[in-house]
Amino acid sequence: MTDDLAERMRRSRTEDLLLMARARPEDGILPEAVLAAQAELESRELPVEELEELTSDLDVWQAHEATAATRHLSGPAVVFFGLSSLILVGVFASRVLRARGYHQMATDALAATAIGYLLTWGVLALLFVLFG
Numbered sequence: 001m002t003d004d005l006a007e008r009m010r011r012s013r014t015e016d017l018l019l020m021a022r023a024r025p026e027d028g029i030l031p032e033a034v035l036a037a038q039a040e041l042e043s044r045e046l047p048v049e050e051l052e053e054l055t056s057d058l059d060v061w062q063a064h065e066a067t068a069a070t071r072h073l074s075g076p077a078v079v080f081f082g083l084s085s086l087i088l089v090g091v092f093a094s095r096v097l098r099a100r101g102y103h104q105m106a107t108d109a110l111a112a113t114a115i116g117y118l119l120t121w122g123v124l125a126l127l128f129v130l131f132g
Contacts, residue, residue: 009040
């Protein structure tokens with residue numbers, strides 16, 4: 001097991017080793033893995049400047065990840081999901097029509113949904129180009 005763990009650490013990226021080496025008990029990483037990561041980092045004999053840069057990058061990434069659970073969608077993302085939900089209604093309605101035997105109506109409904117979707121996004125793209 002220890003040899004397998006050491007081999008896995010040798011194959012790991014330096015960033016991943018730093019993340020493991022800095023793990024807290026609540027992170028769920030086994031203490032043996034933390035020690036193995038620390039040992040592998042020491043064996044790589046990385047320059048101090050490189051370690052400091054990687055640690056700084058890791059700090060930035062961890063701060064970004066810490067806020068991920070409470071971040072809101074951006075305005076364009078809200079518009080995207082709002083409009084995408086409309087296409088689901090059209091697709092669902094076309095499936096219902098097809099299931100009831102109205103094959104041509106289902107095809108027409110699906111085509112109209114696709115055209116409406118493309119036109120909507122075309123208009124939004126045009127507005128974005130015009131008004132930035």
